[in-house]
Amino acid sequence: MSTDNEVRDAVIKLETQMEGMSASMASMADSVSKLVDIKYELVAVKKDIAFLQKDVSTVQKDVSTLNVKHIALDKAQTKNTYIIGKIEMFWGALITGAAGFLWWMLKV
Helix, strand or coil, X not given: XXXXXXXXXXXXXXXXXXXXXXXXXXXXXXXXXXXXXXXXXXXHHHHHHXXXXXXXXXXXXXXXXXXXXXXHHHHHHHHHHHHHHHHHHHHHHHHHHXXXXXXXXXXX
């Protein structure tokens, strides 16, 4: 009879351990599925980052092109300012000379 009790106690103990293991396995399966979900999210984030990197490089190229155009525009504006200054000086000298000539003509 004691052997029957020992066998029964051992079976109960084994069932208890198996229930604990079953709960642990269910928890592990849940953790594994969460890890897989995180892996897919990471892959999606990596794709988004690669797409954004392409956009950033495109924007950098556009900014570089605009900078080159801005420099060329500044050079042209400086050149035009110099030419306009020379034209103003020419017309100022011409008007002053004409006024001097007319003054001389009136005196004579």
